[in-house]
Amino acid sequence: MNDQLTTIIEQYDPSLELDYASTIPSSWYINKDFYDHELKTVFSQSWQLAARADQLSEPGKYVTTDIAGEPVVIVRGNDGKLRGFFNVCRHHAAAVMTEPEGKAAQLRCPYHGWTYSLEGELKGTPDFSGVCDFDRASNGLVSLDIAEWENWIFVKLVQGLAVSLQDFLGEDLISQASGLQLKDLHWFERRHYHFDCNWKVFVDNYLDGGYHVPYLHKGLDSVLDYGRYMIENGEHHCLQWSPIVSEGVEEQTGAVRKGDRALYYWIYPNFMINWYDGVMDTNLVVPRDVDQTEVIFDFYFPDVVSDEARARNRASVAVGQRIQDEDVAICRSVQRGLNSRAYRVGRLSVRREAGEHLFHRLLYRDVSSLAADKRG
Numbered sequence: 001m002n003d004q005l006t007t008i009i010e011q012y013d014p015s016l017e018l019d020y021a022s023t024i025p026s027s028w029y030i031n032k033d034f035y036d037h038e039l040k041t042v043f044s045q046s047w048q049l050a051a052r053a054d055q056l057s058e059p060g061k062y063v064t065t066d067i068a069g070e071p072v073v074i075v076r077g078n079d080g081k082l083r084g085f086f087n088v089c090r091h092h093a094a095a096v097m098t099e100p101e102g103k104a105a106q107l108r109c110p111y112h113g114w115t116y117s118l119e120g121e122l123k124g125t126p127d128f129s130g131v132c133d134f135d136r137a138s139n140g141l142v143s144l145d146i147a148e149w150e151n152w153i154f155v156k157l158v159q160g161l162a163v164s165l166q167d168f169l170g171e172d173l174i175s176q177a178s179g180l181q182l183k184d185l186h187w188f189e190r191r192h193y194h195f196d197c198n199w200k201v202f203v204d205n206y207l208d209g210g211y212h213v214p215y216l217h218k219g220l221d222s223v224l225d226y227g228r229y230m231i232e233n234g235e236h237h238c239l240q241w242s243p244i245v246s247e248g249v250e251e252q253t254g255a256v257r258k259g260d261r262a263l264y265y266w267i268y269p270n271f272m273i274n275w276y277d278g279v280m281d282t283n284l285v286v287p288r289d290v291d292q293t294e295v296i297f298d299f300y301f302p303d304v305v306s307d308e309a310r311a312r313n314r315a316s317v318a319v320g321q322r323i324q325d326e327d328v329a330i331c332r333s334v335q336r337g338l339n340s341r342a343y344r345v346g347r348l349s350v351r352r353e354a355g356e357h358l359f360h361r362l363l364y365r366d367v368s369s370l371a372a373d374k375r376g
């Protein structure tokens with residue numbers, strides 16, 4: 001770690017309680033070295049969402065993605081087991097699988113045709129006889145830690161540094177999620193949103209305890225009971241929840257946001273599960289550059305087949321789209337302000353912003369970790 005990076009990291013004091021705490025400093029949102037350091041620490045050491053379980057329902061099905069800039073492939077083997085690999089050919093490093101998802105009998109590199117089994121072993125190496133001291137058995141695809149929870153598959157790039165996914169999520173979150181019967185919900189649609197801000201601006205905005213809702217999201221505000229908005233921090237997650245009201249509701253939003261409460265789960269560092277009575281969407285916040293963020297939304301519903309339900313689902317997705325559009329401009333505005341010489345840190349609302357405080361302290365733990373230091 002260079003001196004400037006150390007200085008930037010130490011600008012934050014994680015020991016202050018919420019009523020004395022400030023946000024992380026603006027440099028954490030605008031400094032390119034800090035951003036690169038986050039990819040090597042926060043995003044490489046944590047469990048990262050890599051695929052939905054429904055994409056990998058049978059042997060041969062695979063999904064490719066990239067995590068912290070690393071190409072990754074998840075595949076279900078002929079033995080029914082899920083495996084994760086770096087999607088990097090052992091010959092000359094090309095990506096072996098190039099489609100976002102699909103089904104294959106074997107994994108074939110498009111460059112010189114090397115093939116790997118679904119279990120990652122190197123099988124075919126055309127025109128490679130006469131090559132000495134080449135151990136085929138140790139030239140399979142390099143594997144990744146992988147774990148499954150509810151409707152999702154997670155991977156971790158750096159092995160052996162962090163706890164299991166179960167321990168990371170914790171018993172409390174696991175039992176809360178299992179009570180929601182998420183497996184009865186089916187994936188309906190994926191949308192990609194682009195934000196001109198650092199990834200943490202989006203997460204902060206999500207974790208502000210509904211603080212911005214009455215000002216920025218009038219439609220959503222009409223269905224949530226702002227005064228009774230609750231914030232519950234776990235070790236690595238934050239649940240924000242609000243009772244849903246049925247009177248004085250804005251029509252479009254009220255039609256698709258029913259039930260008695262809305263649950264918003266954030267799981268460190270970059271995954272969110274938003275649940276309304278029998279409807280769910282998830283947000284995966286993907287850093288693309290120090291001031292560029294992609295957020296991948298997946299929408300789930302109990303019925304994704306009947307025409308009537310599909311029309312209702314589309315209306316629900318449209319409401320989600322409107323809320324995101326409202327957030328795009330404010331995130332851009334915040335990123336510009338973070339670059340201003342007039343701003344360095346801000347204070348946190350004790351009533352509203354406990355989730356952000358947790359987020360910032362967990363970040364500090366990861367970016368200041370010695371393990372990260374050793375790997376440079």
Ligand code: FES
Binds near residue numbers: 090092093094112
């Ligand atoms: S790089 Fe994959 S076969 Fe050459």
Ligand SMILES: [Fe+2]
Binds near residue numbers: 205212216217323327
């Ligand atoms: Fe918002």
